[in-house]
Structures are given as structure tokens and as C-alpha cells.
Amino acid sequence: MKNLIKLEELGMLAISVFFLSKLDIDISWWLYIILFFSPDIGMIGYLVNTKVGAVTYNFFHHKTTGCLLIIFGFIQNNDYIVFAGLLLLAHSSFDRILGYGLKYPDSFKHTNVGYL
DSSP states (O other): OHHHHHHHHHHHHHHHHHHHHHSOOOOOHHHHHHHHTGGGGGGGGGGTOHHHHHHHHHHHHOHHHHHHHHHHHHHHTOHHHHHHHHHHHHHHHHHHHTTOOOEETTEEEEETTEEO
16 A cells, blocks of 8 residues: 555656646756755754644645645746645655655654654
8 A cells, every 4th residue: 555655646746747847937957956855944843843843844745735826826827836836746745755744743753654
């Protein structure tokens, strides 16, 4: 089952990257790579404590956040907002493939996909 879920996440990552490539945004590949890892800024909450860290991390890694940005970007006809949403969605799927899920408030290593 674990491999089936990883395969599903790989599909979500692929579709996100595909649609990212279709956006009319002129962005260099190195900036894309930096931005791809930018949702990890949510880990900064762990400097306060594990509860705050889980909230901030989960906000930037929850797929609903990405989906809402995509929808809002389409409504506003703003490719940059759609880009941000697709980027969050792609990054979240990438993390799930590696075994990093949404965090529980007791420990960074306690995730919805198991313990790291």
C-alpha cells in the first residue's frame, strides 16, 4: 500500500510540474529550484515549539492551501498565484514521496505517513 500511495504522489507531482511548464511565466531554472523548496520555510515555527512548528509547517505543506491558491489565481487571472499554488502542490507531493507528511504537534518526526 505504501508504494501505491507513493505512486499516487508521483502522479500529482508530475501533473503539477506539467501545468507549471504551461504557465506563461518567464522564470529561470535555478530560481524555480529555490522556489520549489521555499515551502520548507514553514519549519521556522519549530524555533518556538513543536506545536507552533506543526501548524506553520502544515500550512505550507497542506495540499488544500495549494489548491486554494490555484483556484484563486484562476479567478484573478494571475499566473503567478497559480504558479505558487502548483508549486506548493508539487512540493507537498515530493515530500510525501520521501516520507515527509503533515506533522503532529508532539514531534517533527511524527507525521501522518508514519515516523521518520
